[in-house]
Amino acid sequence: MPITVLKSAPGQPPQAAAGIADTVSVMLARLRAGGAQVALEYARNLDGWEGPVMVTRAAIDAAAARVPQALKDDIAWAHENISRFAAAQRATAQDMEIELRPGLLAGQRQIPLNAAGCYVPGGRYAHIASALMTIATAREAGVPDITACSPPRGAAGIPDAMLYAMDLAGAHRILTIGGVQGVAAMAMGLFGAPPADILVGPGNAYVAEAKRQLFGPIGIDMFAGPTDSLILADGSADAELVAADLVGQAEHGATSPVWLATTHRPLAQAVLARIPDLIAALPEPNRSAARAAWNDLGEVALCDDREEMAQYADAKAPEHLHVQASDLDWWRGRLSCYGSLFLGEETTVSFGDKAAGPNHVLPTGGAARYTGGLSVHKFLKTVTWQRVTGPARDDLARVTAGISRAEGMEGHARSAELRRLPQADTMAATSKG
Ligand SMILES: NC(=O)c1ccc[n+]([C@@H]2O[C@H](COP(=O)([O-])OP(=O)(O)OC[C@H]3O[C@@H](n4cnc5c(N)ncnc54)[C@H](O)[C@@H]3O)[C@@H](O)[C@H]2O)c1
Numbered sequence: 001m002p003i004t005v006l007k008s009a010p011g012q013p014p015q016a017a018a019g020i021a022d023t024v025s026v027m028l029a030r031l032r033a034g035g036a037q038v039a040l041e042y043a044r045n046l047d048g049w050e051g052p053v054m055v056t057r058a059a060i061d062a063a064a065a066r067v068p069q070a071l072k073d074d075i076a077w078a079h080e081n082i083s084r085f086a087a088a089q090r091a092t093a094q095d096m097e098i099e100l101r102p103g104l105l106a107g108q109r110q111i112p113l114n115a116a117g118c119y120v121p122g123g124r125y126a127h128i129a130s131a132l133m134t135i136a137t138a139r140e141a142g143v144p145d146i147t148a149c150s151p152p153r154g155a156a157g158i159p160d161a162m163l164y165a166m167d168l169a170g171a172h173r174i175l176t177i178g179g180v181q182g183v184a185a186m187a188m189g190l191f192g193a194p195p196a197d198i199l200v201g202p203g204n205a206y207v208a209e210a211k212r213q214l215f216g217p218i219g220i221d222m223f224a225g226p227t228d229s230l231i232l233a234d235g236s237a238d239a240e241l242v243a244a245d246l247v248g249q250a251e252h253g254a255t256s257p258v259w260l261a262t263t264h265r266p267l268a269q270a271v272l273a274r275i276p277d278l279i280a281a282l283p284e285p286n287r288s289a290a291r292a293a294w295n296d297l298g299e300v301a302l303c304d305d306r307e308e309m310a311q312y313a314d315a316k317a318p319e320h321l322h323v324q325a326s327d328l329d330w331w332r333g334r335l336s337c338y339g340s341l342f343l344g345e346e347t348t349v350s351f352g353d354k355a356a357g358p359n360h361v362l363p364t365g366g367a368a369r370y371t372g373g374l375s376v377h378k379f380l381k382t383v384t385w386q387r388v389t390g391p392a393r394d395d396l397a398r399v400t401a402g403i404s405r406a407e408g409m410e411g412h413a414r415s416a417e418l419r420r421l422p423q424a425d426t427m428a429a430t431s432k433g
């Protein structure tokens, strides 16, 4: 049976406008040629920022003193969860060593990157939690040099609470600069930062495109577009919670889809009936953002059974996947395509966005088919080594020479044969002679 769509999405999530790629490519070329001078020019023209770019210790301390203690406590509580989760993840990334043959040792090491650049978005909302998610994770991975940047929000620059969070999470330096020029400053090593080995963190279409174009000689976490969320609900779900969760995530903006799949028609109808009121009750500009997201991109699908819901979820490969249904263990075992999974109605995507612990920098737009989100692993290189001694030399020389000659690579064969043990040479000479 085909899935019944009770509310379809008339709009399509916008593809990165062709104009954005061109704009970013021109900006990066100018930044490569003109460095800090050009970055300052963009900061002034795009964000009205004339102030210094590097935030001083005194400015960070002054900002911290202005943050209300209750908010500091909240940020510290969230930071502790995020750091502890990342530290536990770090412990799963192990060095290893194996003796493949007598005298043939090989292993892998986990080596942190030398320098990370964390982009903390700050255009529409002040994404305090994103600062914790990127910087604390780099820190727990063991990256010794972490630069964070964020655009100024008005004449006061980066908001006090954001500076506090960036500093608490362990940034070694903070730059007041955003957008393409912020990403470029970290990639190219401007304003006193070393050139980053990896650029991480969410951002708008200009930021994402800048990371994409810089990728290659420099690493990136992933290509992250507008956020998306899917709720799977059965008859046990609470329509009020489901509706509130959909509206909450729609607040991200007009390009952020939210979807519901359910086996229970009365639930779908109750949610559909409730959503307009919840949207109307939001303050502006969040109300307009949520309304546009819901009207254009919101979708409600009625499924026959839970297996059909699971197939719907795998096809969407959502960034956030929230199950409000019974038998949560079955769901955790069955679902395979999501950035992060939220199990049960006592949790909510908001918890994960701000404070729970698992990273909120996640694959969007179906990228969860092939990747998970930001983790300590993105800041680690799994590299290998090998060491040959004694008895393994002759076998390796023989096999390598054999394969090399079959490939037509005589130079490789000779390098290999030079490693034969002297005794083997003698034996070969004896048996020949
Ligand atoms: N997936 C996640 O985990 C996650 C988490 C938080 C935020 N986000 C996303 O991050 C994004 C934040 O976007 P934002 O805009 O609020 O902040 P932002 O910091 O990403 O972008 C602001 C910058 O954009 C640049 N800019 C704006 N208009 C421009 C133009 N016409 N040409 C060149 N540059 C221009 C400016 O320099 C400005 O500094 C949202 O899309 C949000 O959904 C995602």
Ligand SMILES: [Zn+2]
Binding pocket: 227, 248, 249, 252, 349, 350, 353
């Ligand atoms: Zn969210």
